[in-house]
Amino acid sequence: xxxxxxxxxxxxxxxxxxxxxxxxxxxxxxxxxxxxxxxxxxxxxxxxxxxxxxxxxxxxxxxxxxxxxxxxxxxxxxxxxxxxxxxxxxxxxxxxxxxxxxxxxxxxxxxxxxxxxxxxxxxxxxxxxxxxxxxxxxxxxxxxxxxxxxxxxxxxxxxxxxxxxxxxxxxxxxxxxxxxxxxxxxxxxxxxxxxxxxxxxxxxxxxxxxxxxxxxxxxxxxxxxxxxxxxxxxxxxxxxxxxxxxxxxxxxxxxxxxxxxxxxxxxxxxxxxxxxxxxxxxxxxxxxxxxxxxxxxxxxxxxxxxxxxxxxx
Amino acid sequence: xxxxxxxxxxxxxxxxxxxxxxxxxxxxxxxxxxxxxxxxxxxxxxxxxxxxxx
Numbered sequence: 317x318x319x320x321x322x323x324x325x326x327x328x329x330x331x332x333x334x335x336x337x338x339x340x341x342x343x344x345x346x347x348x349x350x351x352x353x354x355x356x357x358x359x360x361x362x363x364x365x366x367x368x369x370x371x372x373x374x375x376x377x378x379x380x381x382x383x384x385x386x387x388x389x390x391x392x393x394x395x396x397x398x399x400x401x402x403x404x405x406x407x408x409x410x411x412x413x414x415x416x417x418x419x420x421x422x423x424x425x426x427x428x429x430x431x432x433x434x435x436x437x438x439x440x441x442x443x444x445x446x447x448x449x450x451x452x453x454x455x456x457x458x459x460x461x462x463x464x465x466x467x468x469x470x471x472x473x474x475x476x477x478x479x480x481x482x483x484x485x486x487x488x489x490x491x492x493x494x495x496x497x498x499x500x501x502x503x504x505x506x507x508x509x510x511x512x513x514x515x516x517x518x519x520x521x522x523x524x525x526x527x528x529x530x531x532x533x534x535x536x537x538x539x540x541x542x543x544x545x546x547x548x549x550x551x552x553x554x555x556x557x558x559x560x561x562x563x564x565x566x567x568x569x570x571x572x573x574x575x576x577x578x579x580x581x582x583x584x585x586x587x588x589x590x591x592x593x594x595x596x597x598x599x600x601x602x603x604x605x606x607x608x609x610x611x612x613x614x615x616x617x618x619x620x621x622x623x624x625x626x627x628x629x
Numbered sequence: 630x631x632x633x634x635x636x637x638x639x640x641x642x643x644x645x646x647x648x649x650x651x652x653x654x655x656x657x658x659x660x661x662x663x664x665x666x667x668x669x670x671x672x673x674x675x676x677x678x679x680x681x682x683x
Contacts, residue, residue, distance in 0.1 A: 338646045341654045378665065413678045441669055 334537045343412040347395055348388030356387040362612040363484030366619040367491035379490040382438035384432050386450045390457040392427030392487035396420050397462050401528040446490040454481040470536040477510030498565045505556050511549040515542050516601040520594040543589045554578030570618040577607050
């Protein structure tokens with residue numbers, strides 16, 4: 317006999333109903349935002365791999381697993397808190413909580429358990445600086461971004477973007493026990509990449525955000541100002557992208573690719589500024605994902621090449 | 630779901646299937662954690678794992 321059947325006879329208010337969970341395993345995976353998690357894991361992997369020194373592969377794997385689970389925990393806690401706004405936005409209405417498959421309390425318990433577990437195991441497996449950074453990242457995403465900034469300022473994704481920028485720094489800290497200038501550069505690249513990426517998306521999702529009462533930049537300041545700010549941030553991002561090469565932390569291969577990719581971002585941002593439709597914004601959004609992936613992939617390849625050729629990176 | 634005061638809550642076949650899937654996933658996750666902690670301990674301590682006073 318199951319616990320649910322046994323517990324049903326316990327006295328409770330007449331109108332209270334114990335609803336058995338309808339959640340499937342896939343719903344719990346969806347709570348962890350796997351697509352966001354994949355980018356987090358990839359950037360953390362690069363931060364971990366390009367860091368100086370040697371980390372045992374098993375410990376490196378555990379570190380990445382903890383970062384992935386920590387990111388998933390932050391995603392679940394975000395969905396717990398944002399269930400009300402998710403329900404009114406077309407993009408998020410089918411998430412497990414607004415769709416009624418997972419209760420908010422279940423998501424809260426799931427996210428909190430994963431967060432504590434990921435931080436504890438990362439601390440025991442690597443070091444407590446990396447664990448502290450992971451804990452701060454989860455706190456920043458959930459408390460600072462989700463609970464506070466997202467609903468109160470159009471600068472929400474600018475400041476909140478820091479949460480997405482920490483993973484390579486956590487990977488670096490896991491490998492070295494410290495925070496180097498190189499990992500700070502990787503942080504800054506993702507930090508300045510976030511606004512053009514999300515604002516491009518918000519240009520054609522402004523109606524959704526307005527309905528949900530989220531003060532995204534196009535909703536509050538209008539599309540023209542958003543397009544202007546996308547261009548400004550792209551102009552800052554392009555030189556930051558080549559900074560690891562300029563600072564001598566990466567080779568010519570990385571410098572060339574970063575220069576070309578940065579130019580691509582700026583050209584698309586100029587098109588977004590000039591055109592009134594959303595076609596250019598959609599192009600920029602898609603390219604921005606490619607930009608970050610290529611930049612980090614080439615940084616990793618350049619580092620491996622440097623090791624093969626005996627160059628100190 | 631059917632609610633009956635005498636029989637308690639009776640799960641539908643779909644609810645039973647989903648609960649079983651969740652239970653299997655939890656079991657697999659716990660098994661993976663046991664394996665992970667075992668391997669991690671060996672890697673962290675190396676031969677020192679056997680070096681302790683009896």
